[in-house]
Amino acid sequence: MRSWLRQPGLISALPVAAFLLVGFAGPLLMVIGFSFMPPRTFSLAQAPTLANFTSVVTDSYYVSFFWSVSLAAITVLLLLLVSYPIAYGMAKLFGKWANLVTVLVVIPLLVSENIRLFGWVLFLLKNGILDGSLKALFGLGAPQILYSVPAIVLGLVYVYLPFMLFPLVIGLSLVPDVLKEAAADMGASRLQIFREVELPLAMPGVLIGSMLTFILALGSLAESKILGGQAIVMIADDIESAFTFAQNWPKGSVLSVLLIAFSGALVFFLFRRVDLDRIIGRR
Amino acid sequence: MTDSQPILQLKNIVKRFGEFTAVDGIDLDISEGEFFTIVGPSGSGKTTIIRLLVGLDRPSAGEILLNGACINDLPANRRPTCMVFQSLALFPHKTVGGNIEFPLKIAGAPAQRRRERAVELMELLRLPVDYYDKHVLQCSGGEQQRIALARALAFDPAILFFDEPLSALDYRLRKTLEKELKDIHRETGKTFVYITHSLEEAMVMSDRIGIMRDGRMVQVGTPHAIYNRPRDKFVAQFMGEVNTLQVSKIDERHVRARSSGDQFEVAAALDGFEQGFLIIRPEVVKIGSSAETLANRVSGTLFNDYSLGSRLQYQVRSSNDGYHWLVEKLQDEAYEGALDEEVVIGWRPEDSILVAE
DSSP: OOGGGGOHHHHHHHHHHHHHIIIIIHHHHHHHHHTTSOTTOOOSOSOOOSHHHHHHHHTTTHHHHHHHHHHHHHHHHHHHHHHHHHHHIIIIIOTTHHHHHHHHHHGGGGSOHHHHHHHHHHHHSTTSHHHHHHHHHHSOOOOOOTTSHHHHHHHHHHHHHHHHHHHHHHHHHTSOHHHHHHHHHTTOOHHHHIIIIIHHHHHHHHHHHHHHHHHHHHTOOHIIIIITTTSOOOHHHHHHHHHTTSOOHHHHHHHHHHHHHHHHHHHHHHHHHSOHHHHTTOO | OOSSOOSEEEEEEEEEETTEEEEEEEEEEEOTTOEEEEEOOTTSSHHHHHHHHHTSSOOSEEEEEETTEEOTTOOGGGSSEEEEOTTOOOOTTSBHHHHHHHHHHHTTOOHHHHHHHHHHHHHHTTOOGGGGGSBGGGSOHHHHHHHHHHHHHHTOOSEEEEESTTTTSOHHHHHHHHHHHHHHHHHHOOEEEEEESOHHHHHHHOSEEEEEETTEEEEEEOHHHHHHSOSBHHHHHHTSOOEEEEEEEEETTEEEETTTOOEEEOSOOOTTOOEEEEEEOGGGOEEGGGGTTSSEEEEEEEEEEEEOSSEEEEEEEETTTOOEEEEEEEGGGOOOOOTTOEEEEEEOGGGEEEEEO
8 A cells, every 4th residue: 555545634535525526526527517517407417618607797797896896895894894893892891791792692603594594684683673662662763764775785794793793803813912011102192003003914804704704795695685685686595596596507607606716716706815924923 | 421311201100900010110211222121020110101101001000201201191103113013013914014114104104215214224133135025924933033123113103112021031132132133233223112121132232221020120230230239139139040148237337147156258248237148159259279369268069050151150168167169260270170179169249239228
């Protein structure tokens, strides 16, 4: 036997490797294969074609792409604004109360995402909890955002908050207080300390949180369907319909492939340009 | 040193953390251009006091005056002083140049000017100029030390504070940097306020030393005065290994050791001295034939000997009370006795120091 076959690490990794090959790499390869098959066919044994790729442009699927990318970007920006102060508090100020905040953020994750989103529907509905309460108390209704883009963004921000918050907490707790003291000692204002010391050193957390929530929001489906009604169609919605309702696997495959390629390229280029080790000074 | 107004004055400074009083009423004047070192064991309050002086904490009571103006309420970023931190607090995401230029960047200096100044400081501190673009964490401990000092000097502070910046370095590097720091002090003419737990380190560098214990300043003086006239046993023992005997006064020129009953001659008893400690440094004790004619003698057996490199140390066990005497000699005046053999040690009255309890 060759020596590498006798290594216990490799042998132990075999079951997982086999599982990943069958359960992850296989389907992925099939999806890629199907993206080159003629529309509305169910076999991989046909002459490859680029018809599906051209139909992305001709059938205006790029509109769903545009919505997914824009909403994901807006979600990430809003999440950064909302989560940074909370994360700062959890990392530096709350002390033992930080655990309570963690629990409060994590508990909703135990409830299905769809159920939570339907909760928001009841909350935002015309004459619903928010609107009805405001009318009863002040005689003035709430602005109707349900079944529109703002409601989708609200849902995305709400659902993906933990995925931004916790990387930020870790990122901020990596910033030694003494460095901020030293910066202050050398005359830096709070804003300068934030810009020159805190943000660059917390950048690994910021990047990981942003990346995570961007990718999740990019592939999101439930928010646009439940809170957005028919306002817009996101790309995940198109993919789902192609595979199920339309029974057009090649169409669904091509959209999936483009989405995966886009996300993959984004992660690849960002992490290549930004050296995490260098940011936190491990090199 | 000038006789004009001190650059920094502490008036009855107190700092409490809840029930605990870390700094308990300190008065101190530091002159312009002075190298002043605060020495104390851990927990003596020296770190607390430097944080108060830098502006990272506020005193509970008392006043800190900089050039005559009270700066109690001035936050650190608005004080014209700067500190080299114990951890150095170098910015790990910046290059050597980026670190040194930081205070200039904060002050809004143009990039060209910042770079010139950084290079100037790197030359002053004997850092290779091509380190400008090097990553700080790739530099050695001694280099990082110099970068931190260069960064603090770039701020051009009225007073430069140091919080034990050498404590993490190995002995030899520390010795080199102590001297370099004193040279930098001379070259820049700035006021340096340094804290350390090592009196030896303080002795090398300082114009004056203040010794702290339990939040109070026990003694302030020149290294010479602290060495030759320690105010009490704490200060005397802080200097390093010394022979300490508990004694009481017999007459103006004689004391009696509590444990052995031996009578020793002293140069002069302190005014109003009744009892206290007789301090005899290991290096003034003679051993063997050279001790036999001295006024103060103790006989015992040679318990052990140690090589301290340039010097040799002997422990002599007194046959009277079993006290272990320390004797230090240079290599060329080595004592050639065998272990457990009878030996006489002795010292001149003027070489001993009498301190109060």
